[in-house]
Amino acid sequence: MQNLLHNLNDEQLAAVTLPAQSALILAGAGSGKTRVLTTRIAWLIQTGQVSPSGILAVTFTNKAAKEMMTRLSAMMPINTRGMWIGTFHGLCNRLLRTHYRDAALPQTFQILDSQDQLSAIKRLIKANNVDDEKFPPKEVMYFINGAKDQGLRADKIEPYNADERKKVELYQLYDDQCQREGVVDFAELLLRTYELLSRNQPLRQHYQQRFQHILVDEFQDTNDLQYKWLKLLAGHGEGGGGALFAVGDDDQSIYAFRGANVGNMIAFEREFHVKNLIKLEQNYRSHGHILDAANVLIANNSKRLGKNLRTDAGHGEQVRVYEATSDLGEAQWIIEETKNLIADGAARSEIAVLYRSNAQSRVIEHALFSAGIPYHVYGGLRYFQRAEVKHLISYLQLMDNPHNDSAFMRVVNFPTRGIGARTIENLQGASAQYGVSLYAAVPYMTGKGGTSLAGFVKLVESARFESQQMALPELVRLVLEASGLLTHYQTEKEGADRIENLEQMVSAATQFVAEEGYGHGAPAHLGPQSQAQAGAAIVNEDGVEILDADAPLATVMSPLSAFLSHASLEAGDNQATAGQQAVQMMTVHSAKGLEFNNVFITGLEEGLFPHESSSREEGGVEEERRLMYVAITRARQRLYLCFAQTRMLHGQTRYNMKSRFFDELPEDALKWLSAKAQTHWFANKKTAWDEAPLIGSDNAIAQKMQQKSSGWRIGESVSHAKFGEGVIVNLEGSGANARAQINFGSAGMKVLDLSIAKLERLG
DNA sequence: CTTGTGTCTGTTTTT
């Protein structure tokens, strides 16, 4: 026990050993948040206050859940079995599988990922002859998910105009469609669980009594529904229940755009009468200058709970700032500095290049590639989302639940087997007419199309028959071959990679079966006996059907169902993992939770970071500032900030002002490497890398500058009494008619008459 | 059913 606690600082110790009451831990970046969370769990168990089965720990990502599990088992030799540690979605999946009947779901319900959901909505819109110009599927999806994230069903929404009414109608139709098909989307997992527990009192009480301690990581990222879900489980308002231990950092709330509500922290403090608010402000990660920069920047935000990080580490090096003439120059500078770092002995994996949007990575990638520096880009398509893998998964889904129309549509004619649009249209007609799934509608089909469709159904049926006694990996292999996917990609010219990905599914299945504790060779399908067993409820003293959480997953779902859930819920590796000897490239969002010795933050320009769309939304700039705060606090030793005067975006050259965030950083923590930012670029002495190759965009600019008129030049920095600082983007007309288009950053783009407007030259 | 052409539209991301 002493061992457990002796490395903690006072704040951490206080948090770990709080009494069993609701608590809010404000944990700054790098303050040992995960450590407090895991040590708290270990402490609760080791002091005998709770048994492992009384613990519920919730995270947002699988990675965080895994990390917690790993640290816990390193901390104490107890079995982590019985503890529920997982993501909101993972835990809900488990609850719904266990109580599928009470939740009115088929036992083999399947989970739609965002792709599936969108295609389901597209199908719905088509089937109902809705104008997809007026109601774009994406918008409808945002609407539905937004509603679900707030815990609202269609019948609870008061539409405020005709368009909204239509969306509500579509929402209802969508839910009906999902129910018919036996599928649930991500938000539905949560909402359905919430409804299950709120309607079923005995069940709710069972879990409320069981989970004496509920711990939540990244609490600032919870949306309304998740908070309601937590309140329900913690027995809030029902007198008693578990203690909710919430850990979060309001300054790192960067997911408002997907429904996260920082307000939940304040609401939690108020509604749970939190007496124990502890701030972890000791930072163990970054050098002083870096931390100063972060603190001073974030102080510009108004709505904060208030927190200031401190460090015992020295000031360290100053934050280096570089102004490049173009995005290419920026990339070149990153290469130079990266080379220096590596020459200095830095590991490549300890160098991270962060950017606001994925589109920025190309130029930098190209430069790294040309320089022969290994790099790894995070983001983009993940394993289980690749087209070929999704195809295979669709076949597997049809074997487990043939009524999944999304899966049906995806593979009914892939590889092609003569089932065209016409046939599908007829089938959809029949399906609507008889109110059954596409699969079930096949027997109603006649003619040539009917024959081909029957052939497809036969394919699925016989694969299911043949695989009855097979273990999961063998079943995957069988489907791989029987579906014709393998043959299809063998004949395709660029199919080699795809075949490799498909083959990997067999090993993924093997690994999955082993990790989830299914017996080796256990049949992938639920046989009749095990089905009975799976449904066999354990009845508690109140006469409520419950399945104990210690029961192996196998009693809740078949290996196949479990594997398919896994594929949806854990789309595959995307997050950075340490150890790779490559420069790490990623968006600032995906860098959250990670740390590196050396960090570059790129593209610090108005319009890019802060992003232009952020100025449109209430609180948008504050969220961008938090994003910048997250970016800065990723760095341990060295931090580099850079921006470019010109940048190619959407095939156009853009002239951006430097980010307003520079004005919000402490001067003495910064070291400007180039001439002051206000200086116009061609006035600067060109540095070696600016002159470097191919300045395609720069040439275009140079040309434009030839057409200079009225003494002003494109790209020049100016100041205006009312609009502040800006950059000349374009010049037109001459003499008395001369006008300039000027980007004033936050004040917007203006066209000014040069003979009237009073402009001052900067730099 | 495949292939080619044109149009459009571009944040951030987990589950």
Added chain:
DNA sequence: CAGACACAAG
């Protein structure tokens, strides 16, 4: 600039 997507022609 490019990727995604829709639609028309082969």
